[in-house]
Amino acid sequence: MSAPLDVTPKTAEAPPEVALEGLSKKAIQGRSLGQIAWMRLKRDKVAMAGGIFVLVLIIVAALAPVIVKIFGHPDPNFIDYSLVDADSQLPIGGFGGMNGDHFFGVEPQNGRDLFSRVLHGAQISLLIAFLATVVSVVIGTIMGIVAGYFGGWVDAAISRLMDIFLAFPLLLFALALVGVATTFGVDGYWARMLMIIFVIGFFNWPYIGRIVRGQALTLREREFVDAARSLGAKPFYILFKELLPNLVAPILVYATLLIPTNILFEAALSFLGVGMPPPTATWGGMLETATQWYQVDPQFMFPPGLAIFVTVLAFNLFGDGLRDALDPRSR
Numbered sequence: 098m099s100a101p102l103d104v105t106p107k108t109a110e111a112p113p114e115v116a117l118e119g120l121s122k123k124a125i126q127g128r129s130l131g132q133i134a135w136m137r138l139k140r141d142k143v144a145m146a147g148g149i150f151v152l153v154l155i156i157v158a159a160l161a162p163v164i165v166k167i168f169g170h171p172d173p174n175f176i177d178y179s180l181v182d183a184d185s186q187l188p189i190g191g192f193g194g195m196n197g198d199h200f201f202g203v204e205p206q207n208g209r210d211l212f213s214r215v216l217h218g219a220q221i222s223l224l225i226a227f228l229a230t231v232v233s234v235v236i237g238t239i240m241g242i243v244a245g246y247f248g249g250w251v252d253a254a255i256s257r258l259m260d261i262f263l264a265f266p267l268l269l270f271a272l273a274l275v276g277v278a279t280t281f282g283v284d285g286y287w288a289r290m291l292m293i294i295f296v297i298g299f300f301n302w303p304y305i306g307r308i309v310r311g312q313a314l315t316l317r318e319r320e321f322v323d324a325a326r327s328l329g330a331k332p333f334y335i336l337f338k339e340l341l342p343n344l345v346a347p348i349l350v351y352a353t354l355l356i357p358t359n360i361l362f363e364a365a366l367s368f369l370g371v372g373m374p375p376p377t378a379t380w381g382g383m384l385e386t387a388t389q390w391y392q393v394d395p396q397f398m399f400p401p402g403l404a405i406f407v408t409v410l411a412f413n414l415f416g417d418g419l420r421d422a423l424d425p426r427s428r
Contacts, residue, residue: 134423141421143414144417150407151408151412164216168212170213175209178207187394199212205393218380219408222363222408225294226359229297229363233301234355237301237302240306241255242309244256245310245317246340248317260303262302263304268366270300274296278292286377290373308351312343316340316343316344354420357408360405360408363381364384368385380405
């Protein structure tokens with residue numbers, strides 16, 4: 098006689114614990130788009146080097162009055178004839194008068210400290226470049242997002258306005274505007290600075306306006322915009338609450354690339370004599386003065402020239418790296 102079958106349900110045995118070497122016991126955490134972009138940016142050593150230099154330059158420019166009290170002359174316009182030769186008007190000593198008291202040497206003919214003037218020139222260049230960029234970004238973003246979202250005759254009118262501004266001879270306009278303002282007695286320090294910021298910022302907005310318009314044309318067909326319309330959202334709400342947050346990345350990238358362009362333009366205006374009024378220390382104005390002495394004192398050209406070159410290069414490297422970090426399709 099066969100034994101009865103055991104139909105008692107058996108509890109399932111737990112599988113043996115497998116040791117997974119190298120795996121963290123912490124729960125997997127998601128990363129935001131900002132965290133991902135920061136990780137990608139940190140891996141770009143060249144962009145990080147440019148960003149660190151830009152940060153150091155901003156700090157040095159902000160603390161220029163304090164730094165020059167320690168390492169230079171506190172007044173960038175102080176004239177010291179004892180530092181130049183009475184006959185040749187050239188700095189006394191080699192390499193343009195470079196020594197422990199004057200790291201970059203002194204100017205020919207007047208003996209002004211180049212280190213102090215370069216640092217104060219950084220203040221002027223960065224301030225004008227940043228404020229002009231803000232003006233361009235604000236106007237370009239508003240005009241571009243309105244043109245891209247509404248389309249039709251609004252887009253056509255704004256696009257033609259962009260074409261007119263892009264074809265405008267900006268440099269000639271700056272020369273004429275400064276000449277007219279000087280004729281009417283508007284030629285003070287702050288008046289000239291505001292005029293330069295207006296000229297650079299107001300006439301450069303079409304560049305960023307075109308970029309924002311192209312992105313807005315794509316975003317207005319997305320599902321989240323249709324959902325906002327179906328819920329009764331007004332155009333103003335859609336423009337600045339739905340579209341604008343998705344345009345922060347391209348706006349930020351182009352702003353970092355526009356700043357060095359504005360630095361070069363401000364230097365060009367100062368070089369042509371329509372920048373900040375003398376004796377204000379500006380990189381372009383120093384280069385213009387150096388052209389009169391380059392055959393007998395070539396060292397005079399290097400401090401302002403290298404300052405412009407390194408600053409523009411650092412901003413461009415950081416802007417390129419930021420663009421790659423914020424673009425999910427880049428590798």
